[in-house]
Amino acid sequence: MTQPLLSLNALTKAYPGVVANDDVSLSIAAGEVHALLGENGAGKSTLVKMIYGLVRPDSGQMHMNGAPFTPSEPRAARAAGVGMVFQHFSLFDALSVAENIALGMENAPKLSELSARISAVSEAYGLPLSPDRIVGDLSAGERQRVEIIRCLLQEPKLLIMDEPTSVLTPQEVEILFKTLRKLSAEGTAILYISHKLEEIRTLCDSATILRLGKVVGHCMPRETTAREMAELMVGKLLQTPTRAAQPAGDVLLSLTGLRAKAPNTFGMALKDISLELRAGEILGIGGVAGNGQDELLAALSGERPAGRGMVVLKGEDIGPLGPTARRARGLLTAPEERMGHAAAPDMSLTENAMLTGALRQGLDKGGFLNWPAARQFAEDVIKQFDVRTPGPHAAARSLSGGNLQKFVIGREVMQRPEVFVVNQPTWGVDASAAAAIRQALLDLAQNGAALIVISQDLDELMEISDRFAALNEGRLSDPRPAQGITVEEIGLMMGGAHGMEVAHV
Amino acid sequence: MDLSAINPILFIAGFFVAATPLIFAAVGELVVEKTGVLNLGVEGMMIIGAICGFATAVETGSPLLGFAAAAVGGAVLSLLFAFLTQVMLANQVASGLALTLFGLGFSALLGQSYVGVKPPRLADVDFGSLAEIPIFGPIILSHDLIVYLGLALVVAVWAVLKYTRIGLVLRAVGENHDAAHALGYKVVRIRTLAIMFGGACAGVGGAYISLIRVPQWTEGMTAGIGWIALALVVFASWKPFRLLLGAYLFGGLVQLQLNLQGAGVAIPVEYLAMSPYVITIVVLVFLSRDKGAAPASLGRIFHASS
Incomplete structure (x- = not known):
């Protein structure tokens, strides 16, 4: 083997209170697809931010083609041939595709010329994309193409991809992998960050595993099982959630022709959604x-009340009722976005427990709040769900993602819901916390509650649901038994690859 | 009541004069808000510009130097806002309000010895024989340099925002500051420059009131134009030409109510005086249907670490 394209030697970066990267070394050859594996908080993001010039290492060296490489800003990294596709935060909704791409280039040509080049590159790599569309109107897969093409136009030698498949349909993932293989065949090195192990096994040549900022292992993904990699990542044995099968009970919740207008320009209207949910079952969406x-979720929780007769709970029309009235009747919800939607970040856990628990736990009387009872309730949630925190007085913001998520889910579960709707229960949560949350959901169903679990994580849905349905353009497919359903079928239910037809424009 | 006392040509020509302070202040604020910063200190920067311009023009005898000083004065005051919000990460609404209160008070202090003084007059631009074209000449070509400068500024801001890379970067910073930072743009620097541009524009707008429109110095003479400018930016949906339209509407209404007062219409003066503010806001609220036009990062504090 010749000298590596990029080699990192003993990189260390500390933030106040935490060492994000401790003595991390790895090297990537030209044309190699290298996976960077690790749980949230393992230091993957910090490491790539150093390569991309967003963060400066405290110590250690980087070499590019044998020469010292110390990018002081992203501009320098780009000039040296490093391109990065971000997971979040890097597109401008109100601007067009071409404008977005121009912003990421050093010497952007005129927009008309750039549009022609965008079309050419998108054709060459099989990534259909129209340069004049406004980014806010694009699907997640199309948005990602914008970022990839932005990088490709700079002809990078190293492409960094941060969790690229978390928002894609299986078909879109396949398109992406084809593009990446083509790039790698042309000699572009790819640093691929993910925690989806099966993907890494099909795509990557080698892998480096991080835990708590340290390299805990290198491996050849094709010769290693997913379980071995997962246990390296987590550092302990994983438990698989379990449940006993049971017959479905009475219909608890039914939706009939549920419609709702899009809440804003970039939202989605709900079109004619109908379903029946029975006691003891989990419907995965x-x-x-x-x-x-x-x-x-908003229509079910009552944040946006629905029309008459559209939402029926145990035979009662609750369509026009708001969240509190629905809670009183046993329909509880946990929205996604734990910072700001499911929890108030700057309020304490006690206060957050009070916010949704006041009614069902009897924490207020005649408008006066019973704080000792709320604190007790918060403590119960913390204990029952193993939330790692100094205590109920801690601000919600100070908890890690996984711990806050356990608290948010636990808070609702402890209120004994009859119907429980949850969106993205384990998004951004590490593997062991995710397993605990899933087990709690299964137990809830076991005890006779009906659950709707909305998630982007197909593996999770397959693991816990009895029936599966997919949302596509605001329509819900017919629910099907989850057992025996194939990835292919799920992909088709999800609407296949978005924007495939644009390819020939 | 005698409506025939109103000269239609002078009346319409007056639109331009009445609208100019508002155009400057609003177009400056538009650029600031496009970068995602909400500066509620427009009124304060205007009044500081009014006194700086007035004092400089009186001392040097040159109204143009006065306008230059007004721009500098407004920009310097806006630097205080930039320091508070971009460096100290203070709340933008509170900092803007403080800026207005500070500007009003400080200008009164600076202006103590200028009350009752008459400033030098800025000559109208000489268009030669073109100015003799009937109706068009007296209405359009009978104004001073600053009026035309204001119009040119609106066109320039529109063109820069729409067609240039600087404009694109500027909009990008206001749209998503985290993404702009991730791409390597200097969010704080760009915002600070925009805030200073806004300050300079507000200063010139203020000086136009004290040097040409009134022309004299009295405390608090900007009389809420800065607040109207803020409302105008929002209700014009951050579009320069709609903003121009709104400014002329306001200017026209001001002219109208002054003329009606002069003609002795039997409506209490207070109602006439407030009518331009009320009507402009009402009309603009109905015009601004596309509510999604606001820069997505408007008013949010940016810190590079998050």
């Missing part, structure tokens, strides 16, 4: 983000 998940 999949679909690419932005296809009506948030809107469905």
Whole structure:
């Protein structure tokens, strides 16, 4: 083997209170697809931010083609041939595709010329994309193409991809992998960050595993099982959630022709959604983000009341009722976005427990709040769900994602819901916390509650649901038994690859 | 009541004069808000510009130097806002309000010895024989340099925002500051420059009131134009030409109510005086249907670490 394209030697970066990267070394050859594996908080993001010039290492060296490489800003990294596709935060909704791409280039040509080049590159790599569309109107897969093409136009030698498949349909993932293999065949090195182990096994040549900022292992993904990699990542043995099968009970919740207008320009309207949910079952709802998940949750929770007769709970029409009235009748919900939607970040856990628990736990009387009872309730949730925190007085913001998520889910579960709707229960949560949350959901169903679990994570849905349905453009497919369903079928239910037809424009 | 006392040509020509302070203040604020910063200190920067311009023009005898000083004065005051919000990460609404209160008070202090003084007059631009074209000449070509500068500024801001890379970066910073930072743009620097541009524009707008429109110095003479400018930016949906339209509407209404007062219409003066503010806001609220036009990061504090 010749000298590596990029080699990192003993990189260390500390933030106040935490060492994000401790003595991390790895090297990537030209044309190699290298996976960077690790749980949330393992230091993957910090590491790539150093390569991309967003963060400067405290110590250690980087070499590019044998020469010292110390990018002081992203501009320098780009000039040296490093391109990065971000997971979040890097597109401008109100601007067009071409404008977005121009912003990421050093010497952007005129927009008309750039549009022609965008079309050429998108054709060459099989990534259909129209340069004049406004980014806010694009699907998640199309948005990602914008970022990839932005990088490709700079002809990078190293492409960094941060969790690229978390928002894609299986078909879109396949398109992406084809593009990446083509790039790698042309000699572009790819640093691929993910925690989806099966993907890494099909795509990557080698892998580096991080835990708590340290390299805990290198491996050849094709020769290693997913379980071995997962246990390296987590550092302990994983438990698989279990449940006993049971017959479905009475219909608890039924939706009939549920419609709702899109809440804003970039939202999605709900179109004619009907379903029946029985006691003791879990209905998994999949679909690419932005296809009506948030809107469905809002319609079920009562944040946006629905029309008469559209939502029926145990034979009672609750369509026009608001969240509190629905809570009183046993329909509880946990929205996604734990910072700001499911929890108030700057309020304490006690206060957050009070916010949704006041009614069902009897924490207020005649408008006066019973704080000792709320604190007790918060403590119960913390204990029962193993939330790692100094105590109920801690601000919600100070908890890690996984711990806050356990608290948010636990808070609702402890209120004994009859119907429980949850959106993205384990998004951004590490593997062991995710397993605990799933087990709690299964137990809830075991005890006779009916659950709707909306999630982007297909593996999770397959693991816990009895029936599966997909949201696509605000429509819900017919629910099917989850057992024996194939990935292919799920992909088709989710609407296949978005924007495939644009390819020949 | 005698409506025939109103000269239609002078009346319409007056639109331009009445609208100019508002155009400057609003177009400056538009650029600031496009970068995602909400500066509620427009009124304060205008009044500081009014006194700086007035004092400089009186001392040097040159109204143009006065306008230059007004721009500098407004920009310097806006730097205070930039320091508070971009460096100290203070709340933008509170900082903007403080800026207005500070500007009003400080200008009164600076202006103590200028009350009752008459400033030098800025000559109208000489268009030669073109100005003799009937109706068009007296209405359009009978104004001073600053009026035309204001119009040119609106066109320039529109063109820069729409067609240039600087404009694109500027909009990008206001749309999503985290993404702009991730791409390597200097969010704080760009915002600070925009805030200073807004300050300079507000200063010139203020000086136009004290040097040409009134022309004299009295405390608090900007009389809420800065607030109207803020409302105008929002209700014009951050579009320069709609903003121009709104400014002329306001200017026209001001002219109208002054003329009606002069003609002795039997409506209490207070109602006439407030009518331009009320009507402009009402009309603009109905015009601004596309509510999604606001820069997505408007008013949000940016810190590079998050």
